[in-house]
Amino acid sequence: MSNVPEIYGSMVFNEHIMKQRLPKNTYKQLMKTLHEGEPLDLEVANVVAHAMKEWAIEKGATHYTHWFQPLTGITSEKHDGFVDPQPDGTAIMSFSGKELIQGEPDASSFPSGGLRATFEARGYTAWDPTSYAFIKDEVLCIPTAFCSYTGEALDEKTPLLRSMKAIDEQANRVLACFGEPHQRVTTTVGAEQEYFLISEEQYEKRTDLILTGRTLFGYSPCKGQELEEHYFGAIRPTVNEFMKELDDELWALGVSAKTKHNEVAPAQHELAPIFADANRAIDENLLTMEKMRLLASHHGLVCLQHEKPFEGINGSGKHNNWSISAGSKNLLDPGENPQENLRFLVMLACVVQAIDDYQELLRMTVASAGNDHRLGANEAPPAIVSIFLGDELDSIVAALISGKEYDGAAKTMMDLGVDVLPNFMKDSTDRNRTSPFAFTGNKFEFRMPGSAMNLSDANTVLNTAMAKSLKEFADAMEGLEGEEFEKAAFAYVKQTLIDHQRIIFNGDGYSAEWEEEAARRGLANNKNTADALPCFVSPKSIALFEEFGVLSETEVRSRYEVKLEKYCKLINIEARVMRRMLRRQYLPAISAYAAKIADHIVSVKSAMPSLSTTTQEEHLAIIQKGLDATKAAYDALAAKHEAIADIEDAQEAANAYAHELIPLMEAARAEVDALEILVPTAEWPVPSYNKTLFYV
Numbered sequence: 001m002s003n004v005p006e007i008y009g010s011m012v013f014n015e016h017i018m019k020q021r022l023p024k025n026t027y028k029q030l031m032k033t034l035h036e037g038e039p040l041d042l043e044v045a046n047v048v049a050h051a052m053k054e055w056a057i058e059k060g061a062t063h064y065t066h067w068f069q070p071l072t073g074i075t076s077e078k079h080d081g082f083v084d085p086q087p088d089g090t091a092i093m094s095f096s097g098k099e100l101i102q103g104e105p106d107a108s109s110f111p112s113g114g115l116r117a118t119f120e121a122r123g124y125t126a127w128d129p130t131s132y133a134f135i136k137d138e139v140l141c142i143p144t145a146f147c148s149y150t151g152e153a154l155d156e157k158t159p160l161l162r163s164m165k166a167i168d169e170q171a172n173r174v175l176a177c178f179g180e181p182h183q184r185v186t187t188t189v190g191a192e193q194e195y196f197l198i199s200e201e202q203y204e205k206r207t208d209l210i211l212t213g214r215t216l217f218g219y220s221p222c223k224g225q226e227l228e229e230h231y232f233g234a235i236r237p238t239v240n241e242f243m244k245e246l247d248d249e250l251w252a253l254g255v256s257a258k259t260k261h262n263e264v265a266p267a268q269h270e271l272a273p274i275f276a277d278a279n280r281a282i283d284e285n286l287l288t289m290e291k292m293r294l295l296a297s298h299h300g301l302v303c304l305q306h307e308k309p310f311e312g313i314n315g316s317g318k319h320n321n322w323s324i325s326a327g328s329k330n331l332l333d334p335g336e337n338p339q340e341n342l343r344f345l346v347m348l349a350c351v352v353q354a355i356d357d358y359q360e361l362l363r364m365t366v367a368s369a370g371n372d373h374r375l376g377a378n379e380a381p382p383a384i385v386s387i388f389l390g391d392e393l394d395s396i397v398a399a400l401i402s403g404k405e406y407d408g409a410a411k412t413m414m415d416l417g418v419d420v421l422p423n424f425m426k427d428s429t430d431r432n433r434t435s436p437f438a439f440t441g442n443k444f445e446f447r448m449p450g451s452a453m454n455l456s457d458a459n460t461v462l463n464t465a466m467a468k469s470l471k472e473f474a475d476a477m478e479g480l481e482g483e484e485f486e487k488a489a490f491a492y493v494k495q496t497l498i499d500h501q502r503i504i505f506n507g508d509g510y511s512a513e514w515e516e517e518a519a520r521r522g523l524a525n526n527k528n529t530a531d532a533l534p535c536f537v538s539p540k541s542i543a544l545f546e547e548f549g550v551l552s553e554t555e556v557r558s559r560y561e562v563k564l565e566k567y568c569k570l571i572n573i574e575a576r577v578m579r580r581m582l583r584r585q586y587l588p589a590i591s592a593y594a595a596k597i598a599d600h601i602v603s604v605k606s607a608m609p610s611l612s613t614t615t616q617e618e619h620l621a622i623i624q625k626g627l628d629a630t631k632a633a634y635d636a637l638a639a640k641h642e643a644i645a646d647i648e649d650a651q652e653a654a655n656a657y658a659h660e661l662i663p664l665m666e667a668a669r670a671e672v673d674a675l676e677i678l679v680p681t682a683e684w685p686v687p688s689y690n691k692t693l694f695y696v
């Protein structure tokens with residue numbers, strides 16, 4: 001058993017270590033940067049760098065790296081040694097403030113959406129002191145932002161930090177209306193990560209899993225998740241060993257892994273951390289994902305983070321629990337007195353407005369080839385964004401909108417009396433798992449993100465859209481005081497809720513009726529990535545990002561290009577793998593099996609001509625027909641795949657992949673899957689779902 005308090009954060013240069021190791025003055029200055037966002041000067045950086053290096057070397061580190069998040073979505077690192085050879089043939093270990101603050105990775109191979117071509121070929125990384133440095137595999141990792149020399153963001157972190165600044169500014173204006181002092185406002189995130197674990201042995205036998213992260217073929221297992229026995233079930237020993245090692249490693253890295261359990265699908269699991277500020281939470285989530293992938297191999301397992309590794313089995317998401325905090329106050333907590341209640345209602349109205357106004361943009365942030373299999377597939381929220389408030393809050397909102405008396409606990413609150421809003425039970429039972437954006441007592445849970453995603457985009461949009469609503473409120477209220485302010489604020493809340501009530505939906509998000517109802521309400525329903533991405537470059541989105549200095553138009557356009565390209569590349573790889581598997585595995589195997597039956601018929605006939613071989617002949621006819629159908633599906637797929645390769649415009653190519661190629665891929669799969677249950681296991685070229693998902 002590990003000694004948790006002892007290992008927790010032991011590999012992190014956190015505030016506790018900073019306090020121990022930095023001169024008082026340096027510590028103070030660094031805290032100002034950390035908590036108040038003050039810029040850091042080189043002198044301070046030099047002192048910090050020295051202390052960091054000494055600490056890292058004591059912990060066995062030999063290298064350092066600027067750890068960053070290029071637009072690939074995953075993290076990048078290039079290790080540089082501390083080693084500094086001296087003229088006398090010896091070496092010392094050195095690390096300067098300059099090396100801490102700024103790095104220069106050779107960035108030419110990271111996606112930039114044309115930014116580097118237009119501007120400067122090289123990019124640089126800049127230290128983000130608001131996320132702690134840590135040691136991983138003898139390397140001191142320094143979280144950094146990644147920009148071009150002209151300042152264009154080339155990464156996921158920079159816009160997120162900019163959006164956090166925007167919300168800090170605008171929320172402070174709102175808090176000032178309530179007479180509150182200036183304080184650091186930040187968004188908080190708790191990312192619940194779902195994943196699959198399967199055995200390495202089966203994984204290695206499937207080219208599709210290895211190259212695309214998901215199975216492109218495979219008949220449903222005899223037993224799926226219908227018995228609901230896996231969810232929260234006892235964790236099998238191999239998996240438990242993996243989870244223990246994962247916890248230990250994450251704790252040492254200061255990642256607050258808190259909850260682990262089996263998920264709904266067979267072989268599916270979840271890890272939930274304790275929330276942190278959005279920037280750290282996302283760094284921690286990326287570290288968690290990396291550790292999951294790497295540590296699984298110690299246990300003969302492979303960790304699949306793809307959104308839909310197995311057709312017909314629930315896919316994996318990543319719930320993004322999101323709130324806004326000012327100091328130790330959670331601004332999405334209804335609070336305990338009328339003043340706090342009013343502030344909460346203002347925040348709520350601003351969230352409702354933000355989500356309604358930017359629903360399409362928010363949906364865009366969770367669009368990916370993998371997540372297209374989840375959203376709207378009756379296991380995850382639909383592709384339509386809506387907000388679930390829960391019965392209690394919903395009736396308060398309804399009463400506010402209609403102007404009628406609400407006769408619950410919030411009754412007198414309606415006329416700003418002394419009573420208070422009910423304290424929403426954190427574990428209230430009316431959870432609506434079908435809602436993409438659900439209020440859960442003191443935070444919202446955004447359930448659309450896919451398991452493989454970097455959550456930066458989603459949070460950048462949430463924060464920026466929220467900053468916009470807050471700004472509008474502050475613009476309307478500044479200058480008003482006391483009762484006048486309260487009255488105006490209350491009226492503002494009411495009007496905002498009236499204007500945006502279409503986004504509130506408490507029913508079953510999986511139902512077909514909701515799709516129709518949502519269409520009547522004018523809510524967007526972009527079903528796949530190709531359809532969802534264009535919203536990113538709409539004038540409305542660009543205006544939002546520019547207004548808050550989160551992304552310039554050039555940056556938006558380059559990111560849109562990167563997303564399109566990534567989508568096209570992924571589908572292209574899937575089509576290639578599919579074709580290869582069809583040609584080299586399935587078609588030959590099916591054909592060989594047909595020949596085997598034919599031989600069998602011949603040998604039975606020659607042994608005993610009087611015997612009937614009708615059964616074998618019928619079977620052979622079915623297999624041969626299936627073989628022909630598979631070949632025809634292969635030809636159709638190949639022809640379309642090659643035709644799309646000639647489309648130059650990335651959006652057009654994406655459209656063709658989504659609307660023309662994917663249906664052909666599905667058709668080819670259907671032919672193969674239908675044969676899988678007719679061909680003996682020994683003749684089938686890849687392991688079945690049965691074997692892959694139900695292992696011990």
Ligand code: ADP
Pocket residue numbers: 188189190191192272273274275276321322323324330440442443
């Ligand atoms: P639930 O039962 O709603 O899943 P939990 O308390 O288990 O509630 O929280 C789920 C996730 O939400 C956890 O990762 C948790 O840390 C996170 N969370 C809780 N409060 C907040 C908050 N104020 N801001 C962001 N995330 C939060």
Ligand code: MG
Pocket residue numbers: 192319445
């Ligand atoms: Mg949850």
